[in-house]
Amino acid sequence: MTAPRHKILVTGADLAVQALRVLQDYDVIYAGALPTEQQLIALVKAHDPIGIIVRYGRITRRVIEHARSLKVISKHGSGIDTIDVVAAKDNGVVVRAAAGANAAAVAEHALALLLACAKSISRLNARMHDGHWDKANHKNIELRSKTIGLIGLGSIGRKMAAMCRAMELNVIAYDPFVTQEDNLALVPLEQIWSDADFISLHCPLTDDNRNLISMNTLAACRQGVILINTARGGLVDEAALLAAVRSGQVFAAGLDSFAKEPPDKNHAFFGEPQIILSPHIGGVTGQAYIDMGVAAAENLLRSLVDSGIHERKEATA
Known part of the structure; x- marks a missing residue:
């Protein structure tokens, strides 16, 4: 009699074909788009997965403690703030992240938001569609020779730094876990506020940096600073940012992540011409979808091999 196959739960509606090939020895169960806690609890109780690949939700x-056979939680991406890592550790569950798999995609999106803010792309596009020709009374911001401050120097921050240097920006960076970086000035956080014309966030969300962008830190910035956030919404005090944009302390903001996702339909950012928004899709490209899926699947399998549940192919060939 053939032994029943272990199950992998994907908290999403799909997974790249290339990732499914990696998981060919397992039954893959999909939770669907934006699963709730109750839906996830029902699924882990019904299917008893040995692993979870986290896309959404x-x-x-409670989810972890209802998953009796769970051994590994593998993130489809780099940020693990949507996983209760303390609960995972308490229950002997390994947490893995696909660090760097979507770095190029997110960095490109951050740069696109910066350019859109500096060049007033959204407003000029809307004006053109309304029949206006604002050439005589509009001046863009030129990035060349300006200073950009990067907060976080993981794989995404480093990609962003390389692209900004190629555009002749002066790049400074703060990361408490990085002590040296080639061709890049590491500075105290206070120097980011005082020296940067543009600030781009590329750090994970922690209890220590929640609301890092606050009324006080924005007041310490240069007047007319541009803020870009493709990291986590909790890094920004949204009310403080809105007030700073309206006062002119912040010239513009480009945001791909929010404190609550999706934001409420009456969110105060909606309709603000100097705030450019996208629905947390910085890492969503065709190639990143494949790369993140494969990395998440391989990380999951590697952990199962380490725990003795999955045999290495080389050992069985």
């Missing part, structure tokens, strides 16, 4: 303590 939150993996809470």
